[in-house]
Amino acid sequence: MVGDDFxxxxxxxxxxxxxxxxxxxxxxxxxxxxxxxxxQLDGALGVAIPEPAxxxxxx
Numbered sequence: 001m002v003g004d005d006f007x008x009x010x011x012x013x014x015x016x017x018x019x020x021x022x023x024x025x026x027x028x029x030x031x032x033x034x035x036x037x038x039x040q041l042d043g044a045l046g047v048a049i050p051e052p053a054x055x056x057x058x059x
Contacts, residue, residue: 021045024044024045024046025041025044025045027044028040028041028043028044
């Protein structure tokens with residue numbers, strides 16, 4: 001049997017990142033009435049919206 005002083009350490013970095021993302025979404029959701037828009041959600045998660053690609057110029 002393990003003594004009372006045993007403190008297991010469990011590190012799952014992927015899970016920790018997911019928890020941080022969820023916390024960011026919850027914080028953003030708490031600041032708005034109703035549902036988050038896609039733009040608000042992207043902003044909370046730090047997702048950059050890609051610029052549309054420029055059409056290639058005719059040669």
